[in-house]
Amino acid sequence: MCGIAGFWNPKRTNERDLRSVLDPMLDVLDHRGPDERGSHISVDRGLAIGHTRLSIVGLDCGHQPIASSDRAIVGTVNGELYGYKKIRASLACESRSCDGKSDSAIAIPLYEKYGLDFVHHLRGEFAVVLFDGKRNRLILVRDRFGIKPLYFAINSDGVVWGSEVKAILRHPDHPPRLCPKAAIHQMMQVMVPGSTAFQGVQALLPGHMMVIDLEQNRFESKTHRYWDLNFPVQHETNVDPAEYVQGVQDRLIDAVAARLEADVPVGCYLSGGIDSCSILGLATHLQQSPVKAFTIAFDSDEYDESNIAALMAKRTGAEQELLRLTEKELYGPAFERATWHAERTFYNTLAVAKWHMSRRVRACNYKAVITGEGSDELFGGYAFFRRDYLGKEDRDQILSGATLSEKELSHPAWEDLCGYTPSWIQPWMMTLERVKPLLSQNMRDLLQEYDPVAAVANAIDPEQVRGRNRLDISQYTWSKTMLEGQILTWGGDRMDMANSMEARPAFLDHHVAEYAVQIPPDVRIRDGVEKWVVREAMVDILPRELYEREKFAFMAPPAHTDPVKRQAVQEMLDHWLTDQRLADAGLLEQQSIRDFVSDAWQETDSTIARRNDIIINHALQLHMLHGQYVEDLPLPAVD
Numbered sequence: 136m137c138g139i140a141g142f143w144n145p146k147r148t149n150e151r152d153l154r155s156v157l158d159p160m161l162d163v164l165d166h167r168g169p170d171e172r173g174s175h176i177s178v179d180r181g182l183a184i185g186h187t188r189l190s191i192v193g194l195d196c197g198h199q200p201i202a203s204s205d206r207a208i209v210g211t212v213n214g215e216l217y218g219y220k221k222i223r224a225s226l227a228c229e230s231r232s233c234d235g236k237s238d239s240a241i242a243i244p245l246y247e248k249y250g251l252d253f254v255h256h257l258r259g260e261f262a263v264v265l266f267d268g269k270r271n272r273l274i275l276v277r278d279r280f281g282i283k284p285l286y287f288a289i290n291s292d293g294v295v296w297g298s299e300v301k302a303i304l305r306h307p308d309h310p311p312r313l314c315p316k317a318a319i320h321q322m323m324q325v326m327v328p329g330s331t332a333f334q335g336v337q338a339l340l341p342g343h344m345m346v347i348d349l350e351q352n353r354f355e356s357k358t359h360r361y362w363d364l365n366f367p368v369q370h371e372t373n374v375d376p377a378e379y380v381q382g383v384q385d386r387l388i389d390a391v392a393a394r395l396e397a398d399v400p401v402g403c404y405l406s407g408g409i410d411s412c413s414i415l416g417l418a419t420h421l422q423q424s425p426v427k428a429f430t431i432a433f434d435s436d437e438y439d440e441s442n443i444a445a446l447m448a449k450r451t452g453a454e455q456e457l458l459r460l461t462e463k464e465l466y467g468p469a470f471e472r473a474t475w476h477a478e479r480t481f482y483n484t485l486a487v488a489k490w491h492m493s494r495r496v497r498a499c500n501y502k503a504v505i506t507g508e509g510s511d512e513l514f515g516g517y518a519f520f521r522r523d524y525l526g527k528e529d530r531d532q533i534l535s536g537a538t539l540s541e542k543e544l545s546h547p548a549w550e551d552l553c554g555y556t557p558s559w560i561q562p563w564m565m566t567l568e569r570v571k572p573l574l575s576q577n578m579r580d581l582l583q584e585y586d587p588v589a590a591v592a593n594a595i596d597p598e599q600v601r602g603r604n605r606l607d608i609s610q611y612t613w614s615k616t617m618l619e620g621q622i623l624t625w626g627g628d629r630m631d632m633a634n635s636m637e638a639r640p641a642f643l644d645h646h647v648a649e650y651a652v653q654i655p656p657d658v659r660i661r662d663g664v665e666k667w668v669v670r671e672a673m674v675d676i677l678p679r680e681l682y683e684r685e686k687f688a689f690m691a692p693p694a695h696t697d698p699v700k701r702q703a704v705q706e707m708l709d710h711w712l713t714d715q716r717l718a719d720a721g722l723l724e725q726q727s728i729r730d731f732v733s734d735a736w737q738e739t740d741s742t743i744a745r746r747n748d749i750i751i752n753h754a755l756q757l758h759m760l761h762g763q764y765v766e767d768l769p770l771p772a773v774d
Contacts, residue, residue, distance in 0.1 A: 136191055136503075136637040137199065138164030139211040139264055139285075140302040141184040143273055144293030145349065150178045157183040160302040166476075167213075167298060167632045175200040175209050181293065182266060186211045189635050191502055192219075193237030194398050203243050207268045212239035213298050214261035214283040215639065217393040222256065246274075254344060254361050258393070258646075260639065262339075264296060273347040279362045280509065280643045281341030281619035284628055288336045289356060294347055299629070300336050300478045304764060309335060311764040313757070315578060318722050319587050321480040322753045323567040325560060326620040327587075328594045332479045332760060341619050363599060364614060364648060366607035370655040376668065379654045383514075383647075384672040390644035391417040394505045402427035402496065402504045404638070405448060405455065407440025409670060409681055410507030410516075412447040414641055416676035418505060419451040428453040429496055429504060431488050434461045435692035446678050458495050460488050465691060466703035468771035475763050475770055476633040477625035480756035482749040484691040489630035496636045508622055509642035512614045513651035514666040515606055515659040519558035520613075524606040524660055540565055541742055548589035553600055557609045559617065564588055566746055573727045573754070591616060606656040693748040701736055704751060708732060711758045720761045728754055 140160040147153055153176050161172060168187030175184040186199040192215070202209045219238035222245070231244045242263055245253040254276050257263075262285035263276040275296060277285045287296040288309050295306045304311040312334040320326045329340050339345055342362040348355045391414060395401050403415045405428040418426045428448050432441035441457060448455035465484040473487040474480070496504060511517050515524065518539055540561035549556040556564075567587065571579065595615055600608045623640075631638040641647070651659075654668060661667035670682055694700040717725045735747035762768045 136168070136189040136215065136632070137211070137213045138167030138187040138298045138302070138632075139185070139213045139262065140164060140297040141182070141211075141264065142293060142295040142306060143180070143182050143266070143347070143349075144308075145181040145352070146292055147181040147183075148178055150176060153178065153181070153183045156306060157185050159305040160297060161185045161187055163301045163305055164298060166635055169635050171198065173199050175202070177209075177266075177268075180268075180271075184209060184211060184264065184266065189502060189632075189637065191215070191397050191399050191637060193240075197237030197239060199239060201239055201243055203247060208243050208246065208265060209268070210243060210263065210265035210274075212242050212261060212263050213285075214278065215259045215394075215637070216241060216257055216261060217259045217396065251344065251346065258644070260643075262298065271349050275339055275345040275347075276361075277339045277341055277343055279342045279645045279648070280614075280623065281338075282623055282628065282640060282643060284624065285339045286331065286336055287339060287345070289347075289354065290335075291354075293354065294356075300331050300333055301475075301764070303336050304333065311767075313720070313722075313761055313765065315581055315722070316585060316587070316590075317479075318757055319567075319570075319574075319578065319582070319585075320591075321757060322570045322750065323587060324482050324563045324621075324749065324753070325587075325591050325616060326479065327590050328615055328620065333764070362645065363596075364611055364652055365599070366603050366611060366652045368602045370604065370653075372655070374655055374658070376658045376661070376671070379658050379668050380671040382650055383654075383668050386644070386647045386650050387413070387641065387672065388417055388421070390641040390647050391505060392421050393644070394639040394641050395421055397503055399502050400427065400500075401639075402429060402499075402501045403453075404428075404492070404504050404506045405430045405444045405453070406507070407443030407447075407681070408507060409666065409673065409677060410510040410642065412444070412507075412678075412681055413510075413669065413673040413676055414505050414507050415447060415451055415453060416673065419453065420676075425452045425454055427499065427501060428455045429492055429499075429501075430455055430457050431492055432457055432459045433488075433692055434459070435696060437696070438692045443681055446680065450678055456495060456499060458492055460491060460691070462697065462700040462703045464488075464491055466700070466707060468773045470707065471759055471763075471771055472633070472773055473625075473630060474756045474759045476629050477756075478629065478760070479625065480753040480760070481621075481625040482752055483693065484752075486625040486630055488691050489626060490633055493631045493634040493636040497634045502635065503637045503639060505639045505641055506627075507642060508627060508638075508640040509618070509648075510666060510669060512610060512618050513642060513648055514654075514669050515610060515656070516666045516669075517559070517613070518665075520606060520609050521660055521663070521665055522558045523555070523609040524604075524656060525663060538562060546588050546592070548586070548592035552592045552595060552597055553608045553612065555605065557612050559609065559613050560588070560591070562746070566749060569746060570750060570753075573723050573731055573750070575721055575724050578722055604656050606660065607652070693745055694751070695735070695738065695741075695744040695748050704755070705732075705736075707755055708751070711755055711762065716758050716762065719766075720758055722757055723754060 170190040171188040216238040260282035262283040265274045430444040544561040545556040738744040
């Protein structure tokens with residue numbers, strides 16, 4: 136686990152110049168890897184590759200950048216590559232060099248053996264950057280689900296990359312500027328896959344590889360998808376569900392076992408959901424000893440699941456670390472820090488809670504935890520999946536305004552793509568309609584020629600949804616957008632690595648995923664029960680109360696639920712949404728946003744109030760991002 140950054144610009148051929156540009160890029164990624172720093176400079180090529188290390192595997196022998204025996208190939212790896220010992224032994228039997236005993240060391244010899252197909256032999260959460268000096272070629276690879284981030288920016292002079300956008304923004308060729316289109320997407324919550332909040336900076340898509348060649352002083356880049364969630368056009372019928380129950384159990388046990396491999400202790404995140412509880416149960420049995428479990432508790436019974444988590448901790452004998460959070464921790468300096476780390480807005484202070492939790496994990500001398508993210512995406516766990524598959528329901532009212540729309544909406548771009556408009560995007564379409572009157576005139580003019588809802592639909596490969604079951608379509612489109620752009624960024628890597636802590640989501644093991652997409656929809660959601668196949672696979676692991684419990688959205692209490700929280704938000708608004716800041720950012724109309732906030736605090740309809748909270752969070756954070764990155768304001772200290 137680490138931070139990686141670098142650039143390739145043949146016009147920069149002065150060593151002092153190369154290092155003076157690379158060092159600030161690494162400085163801003165120090166939180167991702169405080170244990171060690173390394174770099175590779177190739178003056179004649181204008182190449183600088185850097186790495187900040189969080190040592191988890193091969194504590195004394197994992198120095199990066201890594202290189203081939205003849206030094207012709209050099210690169211960096213961020214993340215974990217599982218099964219590396221077996222691969223290293225196999226390479227040794229073929230007399231192939233694999234210097235170093237860390238997992239990252241297998242990347243280059245695999246590339247030497249298989250060429251660009253080496254990525255198919257990687258299992259885990261990773262971002263890889265290799266420079267092949269023999270071919271004058273740069274290769275960027277991101278893991279199958281985008282668990283590990285990798286960003287890039289290309290212009291006529293060269294390419295810049297980094298684990299986080301902030302590293303690229305430290306490069307002199309890419310000064311920070313907020314992207315107006317991205318601002319609209321953040322206000323409505325749904326980003327276009329591959330986009331970021333900043334002009335000119337892109338995210339390498341999950342499951343993709345970019346190859347950049349320099350030929351006749353011109354950069355030629357090609358990106359291709361090496362892996363995807365391939366739902367079948369036709370599922371098997373009249374199947375015995377017991378076969379799938381056993382298949383899920385076997386693969387999940389293997390995935391958790393792989394993620395327990397480390398040279399430091401590995402803990403578990405534990406909420407009250409079946410996913411994290413299943414992970415803790417399996418880890419306990421595999422490790423054959425109690426596992427350290429980390430749980431967040433909120434000061435609202437409606438949103439707190441810690442009592443269920445405590446039940447699971449007791450059942451497994453886990454040593455539970457309980458972190459109780461109130462408005463004091465969720466707003467103010469911690470909120471600002473979480474925004475800086477997220478590099479985009481988030482609709483709920485769960486991101487801030489995750490920032491606090493990773494901080495507590497490190498305070499307990501843990502660097503790695505296994506998590507339950509991905510189960511809902513693969514096995515149909517969300518209310519909107521069930522709605523698309525079974526039809527409109529009266530349940531899940533607590534989610535209205537956040538993850539379910541209270542009325543049916545449609546959009547022609549989504550109708551053309553899917554044959555219907557997925558339920559997961561409908562509440563964000565409603566959010567967009569409430570946002571439009573708040574925008575500045577320039578932003579409203581932009582919307583005359585730009586349709587953000589269609590832009591998201593147009594980023595989805597139609598061949599991957601055409602002819603599929605409605606449940607498959609909903610799961611696929613959500614995974615291509617909100618899983619990577621939300622859950623695995625501000626809900627995952629960015630908040631975890633903010634405090635130098637690695638999360639390992641076992642459900643997103645690609646062996647689990649490739650099996651899950653083959654499971655018939657009526658086994659994933661059976662008799663109206665979401666994730667039925669997972670529940671059955673874990674029936675002997677989970678407490679009965681949890682096995683029978685419906686899916687509950689894990690989020691922090693919104694501000695409108697508590698006058699103290701409302702006051703905390705208002706104090707931040709008073710600081711960040713001044714006339715001058717609103718004018719400088721140019722995103723919102725000053726009086727409109729002030730009237731909106733004033734009316735929002737008086738709203739009595741809980742669904743509308745929840746949506747208002749979301750809009751206020753986004754508006755606030757867009758101006759924080761402008762201040763933190765464009766104005767380069769210092770971050771506040773957190774007690």
